[in-house]
Every structure is written in structure tokens, then in C-alpha cells.
Amino acid sequence: MRKTIFDDTRSGVDSAYLSGVGLLILGDANDRGSLEIGTFYMPKLFVREVEGNYLSQSTELLHITLGYRYWPTSYFSASLSFYSAYTIGSPSTDFSSLRPDQTQSTSAEDITEYGFDLSLMFQLWNSGSWGAMLEGRYSQSVTSKTGESANDYSGMIGIHYLLQAKRTKPGTIE
Known part of the structure; x- marks a missing residue:
């Protein structure tokens, strides 16, 4: 579930909870840390205020x-x-109160968006290589346009499987 963060009441636009799919791959760096690569396919809403008018x-x-x-x-x-x-495909305009002379767009029309994710994960169940997890994630865009709400938060429930080399002695891998 994903939701863009902005004030619904001022714009008249509702930021609904949207769903998508994702895959996280973790690789142990040491006994307390791991490198993480994630891929998520999801819808996203961008809302921009221009001189008191809104574009979603x-x-x-x-x-x-x-x-x-x-x-x-x-x-x-x-x-x-x-x-x-x-961006995959063409963006759709969900709401616009812009005047005809206002030609602004949102980051939905850009090809690439950049930012940082902060996440907290809790393992609900773990049985050897298999387990279940719950994660909360906050995304902070660094390429949003002036007056645009592009930051969002999401929650995930997932199943994980651990792929790990077996170590018999320090420094050796089977």
C-alpha cells in the first residue's frame, strides 16, 4: 500500500492508498548489516500547487x-x-483547477525521479530459510518541482526466503 503525502482538504484531491508489487534482495555485508536492492512496480500520485490552483x-x-x-x-x-x-506509460491528469494560461506539469511527466527511502522492517515469523515480514517505508523525492507533493509512505507485508552460503569455519564457504 502506498500513499502520497499532501493536504487533501486544501486541494480537493484525495490521496488514495494504491497497491503494487515488489522484490527485495538482501546480501550480507557482516553479521549486523546487509546490502539491499529493491524493485517495485507501482502507481504514484503527484500533486502540484501553482498560484493557489492544483494539478494532480x-x-x-x-x-x-x-x-x-x-x-x-x-x-x-x-x-x-x-x-x-x-515512468512507465503516459501520465493521466486526475484533477486540474489550473487556469488555461497555466501550463505547468508534475513530475509524473518526467522520465526519472530520484530520492531516498527510509524503511523499518519487522520479521513477523521466521523458520530457518522461510519467514514473513512487515515493512514501513518513507520516500523523500529530491527532484520534485516547486509546489509539488511527491513524497510518500508505504507499507508491505511479504514472505522471504534466505539464500546464504554455508560457513563451516571462518573464511571458508561450502
């Missing part, structure tokens, strides 16, 4: 992250990632 556009995105995940315990972790998001 939505599009489908391929959101790719690369970052580091820290595990203070075996069941809880936090991640900081850089992301790039790529």
Missing part, C-alpha cells in the same frame, strides 16, 4: 532502490536507500 497527475513507476540495511536484532532492521524511479 498519476502514473505507473518502476521504483529501484540501492542501500544498506542494519539489523540491531535478528527480527528488526532499518534501511537507508537511494532510489531512482522510471
Whole structure:
């Protein structure tokens, strides 16, 4: 579930909860940290205010992250990632109160968006290689346009499978 963060009441636009699919791949860096690569296919809403008027556009995105995940315990972790998001298809205009002489657009019409993701993950269940997880994620765009709301938060429930080399002695891998 994903939701763009902005004041619904001022713009008259409702930021609905949207759903998508994703894949996270973690690779151990040490006993408390892992590198994280994530790919998410999802819809996203962009809302921009221009001189008191509003424009809302939505599009489908391929959101790719690369970052580091820290595990203070075996069941809880936090991640900081850089992301790039790529527009798939053409954006649609969901709402516009712009005057005819206002020709502004939102980042939905850009090919690429960049930013940072901060996430917190909790392992709900773990049984060896298999488990279930719950994650909350906040995305902060660094390429949003003036007056635009492009930051969002999301929640995920997922199943994980651990692929890991077996270590018999320090420094050796089977």
C-alpha cells in the first residue's frame, strides 16, 4: 500500500492508498548489516500547487532502490536507500483547477525521479530459510518541482526466503 503525502482538504484531491508489487534482495555485508536492492512496480500520485490552483497527475513507476540495511536484532532492521524511479506509460491528469494560461506539469511527466527511502522492517515469523515480514517505508523525492507533493509512505507485508552460503569455519564457504 502506498500513499502520497499532501493536504487533501486544501486541494480537493484525495490521496488514495494504491497497491503494487515488489522484490527485495538482501546480501550480507557482516553479521549486523546487509546490502539491499529493491524493485517495485507501482502507481504514484503527484500533486502540484501553482498560484493557489492544483494539478494532480498519476502514473505507473518502476521504483529501484540501492542501500544498506542494519539489523540491531535478528527480527528488526532499518534501511537507508537511494532510489531512482522510471515512468512507465503516459501520465493521466486526475484533477486540474489550473487556469488555461497555466501550463505547468508534475513530475509524473518526467522520465526519472530520484530520492531516498527510509524503511523499518519487522520479521513477523521466521523458520530457518522461510519467514514473513512487515515493512514501513518513507520516500523523500529530491527532484520534485516547486509546489509539488511527491513524497510518500508505504507499507508491505511479504514472505522471504534466505539464500546464504554455508560457513563451516571462518573464511571458508561450502
